[in-house]
Amino acid sequence: MKKYLLLLAAIIATVGQGFAQLNKRDLPVVYLPTNISVHFVSPEPIRFVDISVKDISGDLPVPNVLRIHVRDSVSRFNDAVITITGEKFIAQYRVVPCRDDQDGTVQTEIAIEPADCRPLDNPEIGLSQPELKANALRLLAMRPGHPIEKAKAFGLEGALFHIYTLGDYIFLDLGYRNQTKLPYTIDQLHFSMEDKKVTKASTVQSVAITPLYVLQDIPAFNKYYRNIFVFKKLTFPGNKVFTISLSEKQLSGRTLTLKAGYRDLLRADVLPK
Numbered sequence: 001m002k003k004y005l006l007l008l009a010a011i012i013a014t015v016g017q018g019f020a021q022l023n024k025r026d027l028p029v030v031y032l033p034t035n036i037s038v039h040f041v042s043p044e045p046i047r048f049v050d051i052s053v054k055d056i057s058g059d060l061p062v063p064n065v066l067r068i069h070v071r072d073s074v075s076r077f078n079d080a081v082i083t084i085t086g087e088k089f090i091a092q093y094r095v096v097p098c099r100d101d102q103d104g105t106v107q108t109e110i111a112i113e114p115a116d117c118r119p120l121d122n123p124e125i126g127l128s129q130p131e132l133k134a135n136a137l138r139l140l141a142m143r144p145g146h147p148i149e150k151a152k153a154f155g156l157e158g159a160l161f162h163i164y165t166l167g168d169y170i171f172l173d174l175g176y177r178n179q180t181k182l183p184y185t186i187d188q189l190h191f192s193m194e195d196k197k198v199t200k201a202s203t204v205q206s207v208a209i210t211p212l213y214v215l216q217d218i219p220a221f222n223k224y225y226r227n228i229f230v231f232k233k234l235t236f237p238g239n240k241v242f243t244i245s246l247s248e249k250q251l252s253g254r255t256l257t258l259k260a261g262y263r264d265l266l267r268a269d270v271l272p273k
Helices: 002-017 100-105 129-140 262-266
Strands: 029-032 038-041 048-051 056-062 065-070 080-085 089-097 109-111 117-119 149-153 156-166 169-178 184-195 206-208 224-232 240-248 255-260
Touching: 029 038, 029 065, 048 056, 056 080, 065 080, 129 156, 129 169, 129 224, 149 255, 156 240, 156 255, 156 262, 169 184, 169 240, 184 224, 240 262
Parallel strands: 029 089, 038 109
Antiparallel strands: 038 065, 048 080, 056 065, 080 089, 089 117, 149 156, 156 169, 169 224, 184 206, 184 240, 240 255
8 A cells, every 4th residue: 555655646746736737639649449459568567547437448458468349338528638657757738539440540559658657656566567677688698707605416416696786675696507418407496595504303494486587488498597586675584594496397417506605695796787
């Protein structure tokens, strides 16, 4: 609820600064047929949508796509204004009915361009998805260098190449090399916080950690795998270790585990610009 209120406050502030001064007729025009959906494609996940008339329905089939269509019971609607907000932007469009002779020429996919957007000051959002991707790509383009941590088993070599910080974000650069002739099909790459020392009488405390952002979706690899994972505010006490476990879908049971200590995190460099 708090995040929603903060986002709503940011939207109101942005509208007050600029959009309130725009006439509806000055907004970009989108034509909407009565029997075809129109899709708005956003460069980042859509957080909030407002449609000014009830005759038009909208939904988010995926996080960065808004689909709108005229309701089945409606044959004609008045001009509408659609407001779309992402993590770092707000955009408005004027939606008008499509004439019958336009059905074959209507644009059904609308890319939300920077020229149609105003910046949105949302205190809950640090880096947007495009910004996370851009920084992860910069890290991937860098030479891996000497690994911070490494492990080897079952013909596999794993390495934690880099740990970088950017504000509240931590970027991990991971790589794996398959020295066997068998392709490696990934079951999961599991991140967790575990006890550093485990005795027979103790209960292992393991806490799963989910990355905030993953650069590439790589289901399998033959010889080499490298990917960037982003976490937010990753801290842990000295008696814990950050564990990275790669497991295979096959019955071979090839699993490789990397462990990073708190000292590795403290030694993280600031992501270069």
